[in-house]
Amino acid sequence: NAGVTQTPKFRILKIGQSMTLQCTQDMNHNYMYWYRQDPGMGLKLIYYSVGAGITDKGEVPNGYNVSRSTTEDFPLRLELAAPSQTSVYFCASSHPTSDYLYEQYFGPGTRLTVT
Amino acid sequence: GQSLEQPSEVTAVEGAIVQINCTYQTSGFYGLSWYQQHDGGAPTFLSYNALDGLEETGRFSSFLSRSDSYGYLLLQELQMKDSASYFCAGGTGGFKTIFGAGTRLFVKA
Numbered sequence: 001n002a003g004v005t006q007t008p009k010f011r012i013l014k015i016g017q018s019m020t021l022q023c024t025q026d027m028n029h030n031y032m033y034w035y036r037q038d039p040g041m042g043l044k045l046i047y048y049s050v051g052a053g054i055t056d057k058g059e060v061p062n063g064y065n066v067s068r069s070t071t072e073d074f075p076l077r078l079e080l081a082a083p084s085q086t087s088v089y090f091c092a093s094s095h096p097t098s099d100y101l102y103e104q105y106f107g108p109g110t111r112l113t114v115t
Numbered sequence: 116g117q118s119l120e121q122p123s124e125v126t127a128v129e130g131a132i133v134q135i136n137c138t139y140q141t142s143g144f145y146g147l148s149w150y151q152q153h154d155g156g157a158p159t160f161l162s163y164n165a166l167d168g169l170e171e172t173g174r175f176s177s178f179l180s181r182s183d184s185y186g187y188l189l190l191q192e193l194q195m196k197d198s199a200s201y202f203c204a205g206g207t208g209g210f211k212t213i214f215g216a217g218t219r220l221f222v223k224a
Contacts, residue, residue: 031210042119042202042214043158050210058211090157102148102165104212106157 001026004107006091012113013081021076021110023091031094032074033058033104034066036087043090049074081114088112119203119215126221127193135188135218137203145206147179147186152217153199161201162188190220198222 007022025032030051035043045058049068063085065077074093078085088111092104119139127133137147146165150158164170164179164186176189190197200217 033210033212035214040216042216043204044214045212048210056210059213102146102163103160104148104158106159108157 003027004091004093004105006089006107006110008110009108010111012115013078015081015083015114017081018077018079019081019112021078021089021091021112023074023076023107024072025074025091025093025105025107026072027093027095027105028071029093029095029105030071032068033092033094034064034074034076035090035092036060036085037090037109038087046076046089078112083114086112086114117205117213119205119213121201121203121215121218123216124219124221126223128223129193129195131193132189132191133193133220135190135201135203135220137186137188137215139184139186139203139205144181144184147177148204148212149175149177149188150202150204150214151199152202158202193222195222195224 004025033048034046037043044060046064047066049055055066068074088109090109091107094104121137148163149161151161152158162177169178174191179186200219202217203215204212206212
């Protein structure tokens, strides 16, 4: 199993541009999450999904959108990029029969710079 | 508000034992997880406490006391490779996980 994969690894955006961060997991996990991590800080939940077609906002959803059309994929869309969105973005997933706090599996991250 | 507080840095010697504390202020607190993150890497799961008490996994142990709104991660027989950031994470239900700012552990030879 590849686990959780994310593309791209790095990206530089100009202010006002848009992009989609891709996330795929091959563990058949229903629960998926998007976090951002600013330098020297913990992770903040952007959006999460409990299954295909079901998404909800986390702690910091403004400026982002998500969709979940399949169990495997959970893309994150940035519209009108701003410098405040410069961060490292992590996608994660967890198994529905486990407590959701138990063992979230993280992808390698996407390092995004907005200038 | 909802927050988890951790010390920003801890330094210890190889072979020693170190404890990283986490205090929380959340309503409807659910449980406490611990993650390790090396520089440039992704967080990896270490331990989880759904109930009060101690959970042991090899060299790592984690403790939770709901009455004291407090937990800790204990690392024994420290190795150089344990130098990393350690995050506590709590949940308030509804799948919204909240992470602490992290504790950077430096292990010295």
